Amino acid sequence: MKGHFVAAILSLLSAQSVVAGQYANFDVAVYIVASTAQRQLSDPKALEAQYERAASQLKFDKVYLETYRDSLFVDEKTLTSIKRFFERKGVKVAGGITLAKGGHGGQFGTFDYESAADREECRRAVELTARHFDEIVLDDFFFYTTKSDANIAAKGSRSWTQYRLEKMREVAENLVIKPAKAVNPKVKVIIKYPNWYEHFQALGYDLDVEAKMFDAVYTGTETRDPDITDQLLQQYQSYLTFRYFDNIRPDYSPDAAKSGGNRGGWVDTFSTRYIDRYAEQLWDTMFAKAPEITLFNWTDMASPKAAEPGHRSTWANKPTSFRWDEMVGSFKSKNGAAPGWGRVAGYSLEQVDAFLGKLGKPMGIASYKPYQSSGEDFLHNYLGNIGIPIELTPVFPESADLVLLTESAKHDPQIVERMKRQLAAGRNVAITSGLLRALHGKGIEDVVELEHTDRRVAIREFLNGYGAGNGTSLNDRADNPSIVFPEIRFFTNDSWVLVRGVAHSKGFPILLMNRYSRGILYVLSIPDNPGDLYNLPQPVVTVIKGYLQDNFPVRIDAPERVSLFAYDNKTFIIQSFRDDEAKAKVSVAAGAMRLRNLVTGEVQSLTAIPVNQRQKVPGRSEAAVTVQPHSYGVYAVE
Template identity: 35%
Template sequence: RDPSFAQHLQNYLSYNVFRYLENLRPGYNFGGWVDSGGSHMGLYRYAEQLWLTLFAKAPEITLFAYNQLLRQPELGKTASETFLLTDQFLGELGKPKGIASYKPYHATGEDFLQNYLGMTGLPMDMIPFFPSDKKVVLLTEQAKSDPAIADKIREQLMRGGDVVVTTGLLKAIPDQIASIAQVRCSDLKALIDDFGWNGKSARQLLIPQVHYLTNDSWEIVSAGNPLTNGVTGYPILLRCPFANGNMYVLTIPDNFADLYAFPDNALNMIRLFMSRDLDIRIEGPSKVGLFVYDNGTFIVESFLDEPVSVRVVLSGEQKIVTELTENKAYSVESNKFSITLEPHTFKVFKK
């Protein structure tokens, strides 16, 4: 879809919505459907909706609707080419996995934020329960719907796990969060563009001001206006140690899309701390997606309108990875390798 239209749907939704519905009742989501919305931007948008649905492991796809296919015959040709391309590797992909994001049933708050985070290269896995076997759990404002959420956060931290809470949740349940760390999201705002050694954004971004007790919590990523040679700054990623784990506060701009304007190094730091459950992460700009599977396969896709180079970071002692559509080997040095993606394309890898 065209994100500038009334629904403001982000590209990543085509993947994320299927995964979330599948997680609600595994095995009972029998497919996805794709219409021609957004195809006026270019047929790549139609193809993208199709392959993102397949990346999510949808067992079948419905092309909606027949009258659209008759009116725009190029849609059928694009669908055929997309299916031929994805048939080359879909059988190689395992079960999708990502950063666990707990969304209680019927919960609202910071709606669709996970789609914006997915567009910054953070693989999302939205689930309707608080997991007990994850190193990191992401909690947006949606988690306020669980009356026992503070107890679940403490239990996660006590067993040595981490929790990432957004400023939306921090503001929604301040008293419950205060039982874990003396941190609060105020009504004050700040305009920022300088992320210090993590770089600068191309424009000013409006964020909520997070207040905390010095030495009780520590800023991992900071920003100001200016921060470098300035007199104050504000946390973008804040670490709050508790028991055997850490609660991190992730500052969400008032406009979710401003996450895309975060400098590369700031995003890289956020990806590093949020990806403990994954053996793969990327380094580079926003609007590059990462899709990870449980059998060592993964996909890197560019949503950008220009070529982009990114680094893929692997854990372990991997020396070679293979790109499946080209049958090309990439050498891994110091757990990293670099790739270049043309606009609106993807590469599929197997370790």
């Protein structure tokens, strides 16, 4: 009898030991879609086999078990069986719902929330899930695309944006939150927002009222490939989106219930041309300090198929952050199987877990993007990709030394008055040419008399200049491509051009300044194609950084597609999304003596740079570093 008891205990411990040794700085979850649960995992043998494959490659703390997607309900017997299986393994189980309704040719379809049948189906899915789980996440289809006759009639004279925002608030309350809590008063309902945040409001996604109705939010940090996908999202967005949503819901609590706040980031494996791109999305989510990351989806993590390196031959033999051979060697197979997506994820996350605890709170140039706003879409991510760190916030950051405002700030009717107060307080404001144009006739003339002429000019020559006198060339090569900029007209000696574009002996401001009260207003001209920011000569970008990051603790002089992630405890990360090796010069506040690599332990001296007396620029200290292709370096200033 005693032997049977001991055997039972050992069996239980063995079952739970598979997930022992979770990550120190974050939790990992895997999402199981409804079709996988119903058609594969309802078979206990298949479930055990898939679990063993996933758990042999990846440590994970939780699964989100989806109950509904595209009119498929997982039966309650299957839900109960799968839930108990994972709980016996020591894995937490939460519920998931995807309120999608098919679609056409890859174009997503959503519920028609004027349809009684669709509303009932939504309620039924929510109630089913709440019966089985104390935590539910809505996958990113809780938006509204239909334009049925009933929708058209219900919209009336409202815009589609306003109608959809109001309708989805009503749906959130009456079809999701109230039904869930009526069934299970303990349930926490989380809304996961996807990656296309610039356009949310037009489809009923509401980062203002709706985001605060739910117990928490979740962030889609999947950026996939920046060149071949339909969205063309820039790599920096995997970091920036989480930071923005974190500022929308900053009330995260690290207690056991984890109630409130921005719960985590969410990455999938889609559109991966080279394996490093998947790892970059995981890393950047973690660099943003996400407390949890969800891997979409279980099928990829548990698949017996081997992962493939993809098109990475250009840098395959370099000492990159993601090392294919090292990843393969880290997989201990019991049956000769090759590592799959699960091991790629596990390897990538284990790397960053080793140093994340040494990093402080993320920080960047404070940039105000009001709720329900759009304009110069996703521009902040292009700026992030040229090494300008951004901290995006839905609340005007009055205490910031410099506030960056893009065209989306036009949606705040008080924006000019906010700018005036900021400048009068001795703080600086930087606006883009897009915002300048949008504020024409709306009070900006009280601050500065500039004209966005709507004329365009192709520029390939650039000059640096602070005051009267000759400028110096900022060109770094003879074959600079032409970049199309808007022409901004200004009054000489009222505004001063800091970076000038020249075309056929005529100058055009790229960055100009105007002193107002005790502050400085900067105007940054944005190319017609924001992707042309990558074609700016590196010295141009470096000068721009010098002004926008004047008092920032760290900045980098580096090629395009090299990003900077900074933290409030004198640590920072430089990450390259380039296919070739990148040389970067690091500039930090004066007085620092050393730069320590927190991954390798290497220490190098910093060189003091004297004060610029003419521009009244304080001295700084510098060091040169090298970043390998698709890699990162982690540093502490000492």
